[in-house]
Amino acid sequence: MEPLHEDGIGARDGLERLWTPYRMAYIRGESKPVDDSAGECPFCRIPQEGHDERFLVVRRGGAAYAVLNLYPYTPGHLMICPYRHIADYTDTTHDEAAEIAAMTKAAMRTLRSVSRAEGFNLGINQGSAGGAGIAAHLHQHVVPRWMGDQNFMTVIGHTKTLPELLQDTRRLLADAWTD
Structure with missing residues (x-):
């Protein structure tokens, strides 16, 4: 195949490109909390916004909520977060720990x-x-995992393929969730 330019820049190589520009926010460390007093924690901000679809909240409980991961390992990758800003599992109350466990079971189902x-x-x-x-x-x-879900793309290309938009995954899970 001929290069697009004489100097070879942009040469066609027959490879498909999977563009994942959203990953740059993760690589740069954007939205990672530095100091909770400054209101920088995304896990504190997300449930306060009240826009579950926009912020990919799948389910709300009394002490915790389920949200899709913006940088998923596989389609449907959820996180169960307590509303309360705590860093250590040993700091959860009995009710928080129980609800995190119950939401994990419900997420799996x-x-x-x-x-x-x-x-x-x-x-x-x-x-x-x-x-x-x-x-x-x-x-x-x-x-969630499936047999063969980590294929050559991850092993060789250091790339994950996600066949569905996060908003579509959120809607599917939210509609099907039962406690």
């Missing part, structure tokens, strides 16, 4: 129902050293 998830990764990355992207506000990941 919902994801199995709508997407036939074959397995799950569940977890809390506690603190920056534990891998938490936003260590200042506790959140539990609910990541």
Whole structure:
């Protein structure tokens, strides 16, 4: 194939491009809370906005809520967040811990129902050293998995493919959620 320019810049190489410009916000660390007193925590702001569809809130409870991850590992990747701004799981109240557990179960049932998830990764990355992207506000990941979902794109191309818009995933899960 001929290059688009004489110097070879823009040469056609036969590869498809998957553009993920939204990832730059994550790479730059945008929206990561530095100081909660400044109102910078996205997990505190999201439920206060009252725009569940816009901010991808799937379900609200009394002490916690479920929201889609803006930078998902797989389609349907949810996070269960307490409303209260706490960083450590040991600081949850009995009611918060119980609701996080109940919402995790409901999220798994919902994801199995709508997407036939074959397995799950569940977890809390506690603190920056534990891998938490936003260590200042506790959140539990609910990541649906399927056989073969980590293919050559992830292993070789360091790219994840998501076949559905987050807004569509949010609507599907919110409509199917049962407690």
